[in-house]
Amino acid sequence: MAKPLGTTTHEHAGSVDLGMPIPHGLDGIPRLAGDAKLTKKDYTSDQEVRWCPGCGDYIILNTVQSFLPELGLRKENIVFVSGIGCSSRFPYYLDTYGMHSIHGRAPAIATGLATSRPDLSVWVVTGDGDALSIGGNHLIHALRRNVNMTILLFNNRIYGLTKGQYSPTSEPGKITKSTPAGSVDTPFNPVSLALGAEATFVARSLDNDRAHLSHILRAAAAHRGTALVEIYQNCPIFNDGAFDAIKDRDQQQARLVQLADGMPVTVGSKDARQVLVRTDEGKLVFVPEAEATPERTVVHNASDPDPSQQFALSRIDDASMTHVPMGIFRQVERPTYDDLVRGQIDAAVTTAGGPAGDAELATLIAGRDTWTVA
Amino acid sequence: MEGMSGTKTPLDRVVIRFAGDSGDGMQLTGDRFTAETAALGNDLSTLPNFPAEIRAPQGTLPGVSSFQVHFADHDVLTPGDAPDVLVAMNPAALKANLPEVPRGATIIADKDEFSTRNLSKVGYATNPLEDGSLESWHVHPVALTSMTVEALAAYPSLTRKEKERAKNMFALGLLSWMYSRPTDGTRAFLQGKFGAKPDILGANLAALDAGWNYGETTEDFVSSYEIAPAPMASGTYRNVTGNTALSYGLVAGAHRAGLQVVLGSYPITPASDILHTLSGLKRYGVMTLQAEDEIAGIGIALGAAFGGKLGVTSTSGPGVALKSETIGLAVSLELPLIVVDVQRGGPSTGLPTKTEQADLLQAMYGRNGEAPVPIVAPCSPTDCFDAAVEAVRIATTYRTPVMLLSDGYLANGAEPWQLPEIAELPDLRVDFASGPNAEDAKGAPVFQPYLRDPNTLARPWAVPGTPGLEHRIGGIEKADVTGNISYDPDNHERMTHLRQAKIDGITVPDVEVIDPSGEARLLVLGWGSTYGPIAAAARTARANGVAVATAHLRHLNPFPANLGGVLRDYEKVLVPEMNAGQLAMLVRAKYLIDAQSYARVRGVPFTTAELVEAITALAG
Ligand SMILES: Cc1ncc(C[n+]2csc(CCOP(=O)(O)OP(=O)(O)O)c2C)c(N)n1
Ligand code: SF4
Ligand SMILES: [Mg+2]
Numbered sequence: 001m002a003k004p005l006g007t008t009t010h011e012h013a014g015s016v017d018l019g020m021p022i023p024h025g026l027d028g029i030p031r032l033a034g035d036a037k038l039t040k041k042d043y044t045s046d047q048e049v050r051w052c053p054g055c056g057d058y059i060i061l062n063t064v065q066s067f068l069p070e071l072g073l074r075k076e077n078i079v080f081v082s083g084i085g086c087s088s089r090f091p092y093y094l095d096t097y098g099m100h101s102i103h104g105r106a107p108a109i110a111t112g113l114a115t116s117r118p119d120l121s122v123w124v125v126t127g128d129g130d131a132l133s134i135g136g137n138h139l140i141h142a143l144r145r146n147v148n149m150t151i152l153l154f155n156n157r158i159y160g161l162t163k164g165q166y167s168p169t170s171e172p173g174k175i176t177k178s179t180p181a182g183s184v185d186t187p188f189n190p191v192s193l194a195l196g197a198e199a200t201f202v203a204r205s206l207d208n209d210r211a212h213l214s215h216i217l218r219a220a221a222a223h224r225g226t227a228l229v230e231i232y233q234n235c236p237i238f239n240d241g242a243f244d245a246i247k248d249r250d251q252q253q254a255r256l257v258q259l260a261d262g263m264p265v266t267v268g269s270k271d272a273r274q275v276l277v278r279t280d281e282g283k284l285v286f287v288p289e290a291e292a293t294p295e296r297t298v299v300h301n302a303s304d305p306d307p308s309q310q311f312a313l314s315r316i317d318d319a320s321m322t323h324v325p326m327g328i329f330r331q332v333e334r335p336t337y338d339d340l341v342r343g344q345i346d347a348a349v350t351t352a353g354g355p356a357g358d359a360e361l362a363t364l365i366a367g368r369d370t371w372t373v374a
Numbered sequence: 375m376e377g378m379s380g381t382k383t384p385l386d387r388v389v390i391r392f393a394g395d396s397g398d399g400m401q402l403t404g405d406r407f408t409a410e411t412a413a414l415g416n417d418l419s420t421l422p423n424f425p426a427e428i429r430a431p432q433g434t435l436p437g438v439s440s441f442q443v444h445f446a447d448h449d450v451l452t453p454g455d456a457p458d459v460l461v462a463m464n465p466a467a468l469k470a471n472l473p474e475v476p477r478g479a480t481i482i483a484d485k486d487e488f489s490t491r492n493l494s495k496v497g498y499a500t501n502p503l504e505d506g507s508l509e510s511w512h513v514h515p516v517a518l519t520s521m522t523v524e525a526l527a528a529y530p531s532l533t534r535k536e537k538e539r540a541k542n543m544f545a546l547g548l549l550s551w552m553y554s555r556p557t558d559g560t561r562a563f564l565q566g567k568f569g570a571k572p573d574i575l576g577a578n579l580a581a582l583d584a585g586w587n588y589g590e591t592t593e594d595f596v597s598s599y600e601i602a603p604a605p606m607a608s609g610t611y612r613n614v615t616g617n618t619a620l621s622y623g624l625v626a627g628a629h630r631a632g633l634q635v636v637l638g639s640y641p642i643t644p645a646s647d648i649l650h651t652l653s654g655l656k657r658y659g660v661m662t663l664q665a666e667d668e669i670a671g672i673g674i675a676l677g678a679a680f681g682g683k684l685g686v687t688s689t690s691g692p693g694v695a696l697k698s699e700t701i702g703l704a705v706s707l708e709l710p711l712i713v714v715d716v717q718r719g720g721p722s723t724g725l726p727t728k729t730e731q732a733d734l735l736q737a738m739y740g741r742n743g744e745a746p747v748p749i750v751a752p753c754s755p756t757d758c759f760d761a762a763v764e765a766v767r768i769a770t771t772y773r774t775p776v777m778l779l780s781d782g783y784l785a786n787g788a789e790p791w792q793l794p795e796i797a798e799l800p801d802l803r804v805d806f807a808s809g810p811n812a813e814d815a816k817g818a819p820v821f822q823p824y825l826r827d828p829n830t831l832a833r834p835w836a837v838p839g840t841p842g843l844e845h846r847i848g849g850i851e852k853a854d855v856t857g858n859i860s861y862d863p864d865n866h867e868r869m870t871h872l873r874q875a876k877i878d879g880i881t882v883p884d885v886e887v888i889d890p891s892g893e894a895r896l897l898v899l900g901w902g903s904t905y906g907p908i909a910a911a912a913r914t915a916r917a918n919g920v921a922v923a924t925a926h927l928r929h930l931n932p933f934p935a936n937l938g939g940v941l942r943d944y945e946k947v948l949v950p951e952m953n954a955g956q957l958a959m960l961v962r963a964k965y966l967i968d969a970q971s972y973a974r975v976r977g978v979p980f981t982t983a984e985l986v987e988a989i990t991a992l993a994g
Contacts, residue, residue, distance in 0.1 A: 030839075045846070047858065076841045081677070084849075092846050092859065097838035099680055100848025101673075102703050108638075108670035112677030112685065113838075116636045116661055120681070120838050138673070141666040341661060348656035356658045358796040361629055364658065365622045365759075366793055369559060370612045371413050373603075 022333040025224040028118045030074045038069040045095040056207035056233035063210045078121045081110040085127035085161045087154035104135025107142035114149045115338040122149040129159045132168040140197040145337035146225040156235035164238035171319040191314040194228045195307045201227035203328040225336045245321045259327035261302045302331045381597045387446035389454030393471045394463030396439040399542040404441025410555035411445045412613040415603030418445040420788045421453035426726045433495045438470040447602040451910040455981040466496045477510035484518035525584035540581035547585020554600050614791040616755035616784035621651035623762025631802035633684040637662045638674025643726040644782040645716035648688040668693035672700040679709040682837035688714040691733045698741050703849045705745040708833045710769035717781040719977045728977025729782035732953035737777040744870050746877040749930040751779040753905035756791040770804045773832040784903045807834035823857040831876035882929040884936040889923035896993045897944035901927040911985030920993045938965045
């Protein structure tokens with residue numbers, strides 16, 4: 001699979017003029033000394049992994065365990081926070097600090113941790129139900145705030161842990177135990193939702209494409225702000241084959257749209273390549289390469305502050321998975337909530353001449369209107 | 375102000391209620407009068423009372439806002455049952471408050487506002503200032519509005535409306551003269567507030583003076599009054615509300631613990647002032663995050679607690695309901711966390727601006743599973759400071775969420791506060807885990823996140839960033855010692871008992887019994903904000919010859935170790951509460967005693983009189 005990924009945040013510096021340089025996503029987090037290196041084994045906990053055989057979560061875990069050493073961080077400065085669901089068991093299997101919290105609330109908990117501890121690399125692991133049903137509110141607010149953390153949303157389009165009810169990403173008409181006559185609600189497209197929620201980094205990857213997922217993780221970690229990574233994940237027990245159409249080697253090329261920053265949006269093999277163009281009505285459609293004029297060709301711009309085209313790209317996806325965009329949809333710089341919150345405190349403390357001691361505290365509680373009784 | 379003429383009558387105590395439209399600035403007027411009174415050295419207690427609506431229609435009963443202050447030359451325990459003086463800025467204020475003003479009391483009314491239209495808005499067919507219906511009261515109809523406007527003739531740049539707005543300062547000036555209060559503090563306050571707007575500043579000062587001078591020159595008021603300072607322990611004092619004291623207590627407690635305060639909160643009456651106050655304390659390192667909802671607020675606090683901060687979340691009853699699941703998680707994670715519940719009338723939205731104590735059982739039991747949580751309840755506005763420090767002690771020592779149960783009366787009520795010495799507050803320094811605490815089977819050092827301190831049963835607080843202590847915690851039941859997931863039945867039972875034993879074993883001071891005669895057979899047991907009314911009622915009852923003992927609980931979970939013995943020492947136990955009898959139920963269940971409940975939920979504190987009656991009846 002091609003993996004022309006967006007560049008890191010650093011290389012985008014200056015693309016959005018905010019008057020201040022945005023640091024790298026890992027700035028301020030202690031790194032390993034010298035050329036010390038950790039391995040996948042260092043990141044593997046002693047707990048027995050208990051997902052069902054064949055679950056996509058295994059491959060994602062493997063990829064993450066293999067990827068983490070590459071960050072060069074001290075592992076005690078990495079924290080994984082999860083909600084509830086099969087996917088949310090993830091932190092138990094990583095030998096970092098971790099919290100398996102409650103259903104849907106991981107983004108809020110991670111916000112408190114990341115904002116008060118700039119020296120930590122904070123990761124959230126969540127499922128489609130966890131992030132988009134019960135935790136939908138926390139997800140959108142984390143995204144708009146732009147707290148420096150990475151959210152890995154394992155989307156298996158089903159409630160795995162509770163044994164197979166439809167989820168907010170299940171396709172319409174889904175037959176499950178709770179929808180024997182087919183689900184009737186319209187699903188969320190997590191990428192569209194994130195873009196609508198003012199996210200600064202939004203990407204999508206696939207559980208079994210380790211190389212692609214590693215690249216996305218790399219860019220997400222480098223991004224300063226909330227990075228949302230949707231990972232299509234197979235649940236062989238309750239929603240097997242949900243992503244077969246885009247995993248099948250024969251169909252994959254015709255369906256997967258690999259987004260590459262600064263490049264035309266295309267799909268298909270060399271000899272059957274289609275190019276995304278903008279019609280007179282402003283719609284985005286794929287046409288054979290020969291019919292695509294340069295003026296009409298849609299060139300992906302992940303760092304465009306205006307999310308309209310990125311949003312339009314997220315909409316070429318549909319339930320039939322005829323065309324499914326993969327990669328980084330959006331990667332823009334915006335000051336992060338946690339940097340700003342800490343900045344206000346640091347400024348106040350500095351202006352006052354340093355941290356408050358007993359005397360300053362005594363002055364505070366006395367207020368401006370005291371009297372003395374002899 | 376020097377050189378005033380006329381007589382000064384000494385009084386030992388006065389209760390004044392300022393009442394007007396919510397737009398009339400009655401809270402400000404009351405606050406300023408209180409500050410002047412505090413500066414004079416009187417002891418005092420205040421009770422603001424305002425509508426839930428920000429601006430109910432002008433001149434209507436729902437729009438009436440009031441502020442009551444009780445001050446004396448002796449110690450004051452309550453804001454007073456009934457006002458000696460009612461200042462009524464309009465007919466609505468008169469009508470809404472008259473039922474609580476005893477005959478013989480003084481009423482000062484702004485007669486300009488008693489127009490036919492305003493009278494009819496509140497259903498007065500005739501003008502009560504003129505129709506004789508108030509002949510049992512000392513009524514002073516004063517042209518507050520028009521005299522204010524006249525006094526401001528020198529301010530042509532101000533509109534009539536703007537001038538009228540200064541009438542609360544006229545009223546304040548008049549009352550300051552009547553009760554011989556200094557006005558320097560108010561002048562300085564106005565200077566600070568309106569310094570940038572010289573016209574508005576000048577107008578307010580002029581109105582204040584005009585009110586004072588009116589009192590001095592008119593023959594309407596025969597005398598002014600003096601209330602000598604109350605004897606108070608020597609020291610430096612300020613006047614403080616419960617919410618402010620509670621906020622400062624959290625900061626001071628965290629300071630003594632060497633921790634940063636991280637508050638996650640969602641606005642809700644009457645707790646929002648804690649969010650506001652702490653948000654202004656960045657210079658003290660305080661971090662506040664206004665969350666998207668109450669669940670996120672406590673999630674933020676818990677995340678920060680995992681990171682080694684003093685996580686705090688502040689809310690009222692409806693917010694506690696939303697936070698319940700996360701409180702349970704904190705119980706399971708055994709991390710320090712402070713949940714502030716400033717109780718208000720319930721259920722549901724209930725009475726947002728009124729006080730109640732009906733969240734006790736919610737604090738005690740409002741979670742799924744066996745999830746014991748310590749509860750601390752301050753008994754007065756100033757005690758909110760000490761109770762907050764105590765909550766920090768319990769949370770950090772025992773690694774547990776703590777419920778701090780304040781209420782609307784404490785939150786907004788104010789009283790003089792003798793400032794504590796920061797260095798004399800308890801030493802709350804915490805020890806974070808820094809290395810392995812056990813050995814594995816082969817003798818190699820390991821870290822066991824649920825290995826407990828044998829004294830406190832607290833587990834280690836091992837914060838991310840500490841090398842070698844990487845561990846995972848979660849809401850699934852954990853194996854004793856290792857903290858690994860465990861579904862073992864015996865382990866679950868052991869962990870349930872351990873969590874309970876940890877809370878039961880928290881050291882709390884014994885409850886103190888006050889029984890001056892030593893002959894009481896009736897004990898009045900209170901908790902939280904009923905302290906003042908119960909103490910005042912007991913004092914009155916004793917003066918009437920009734921032998922009665924009192925005890926007040928600040929720790930509701932665990933109860934003080936001596937409580938059972940104390941209760942059994944008395945023939946009768948009366949438990950006054952602003953709920954339907956929640957503490958009564960707890961002590962009956964726990965100690966098998968026949969405690970009698972005196973339960974009222976009117977949204978206002980108990981009056982001394984009703985408690986005297988209840989005590990006298992039961993003491994029989
Ligand atoms: C408050 C609460 N409500 C409901 C549940 C039950 N529950 C646990 S996981 C889950 C859905 C999980 O689905 P998803 O987030 O997609 O995770 P998956 O198991 O598919 O990885 C539900 C409904 C719960 N644990 N807590
Ligand atoms: S139920 Fe599905 S998602 Fe959950 S562990 Fe099994 S295969 Fe994986
Ligand atoms: Mg799922």
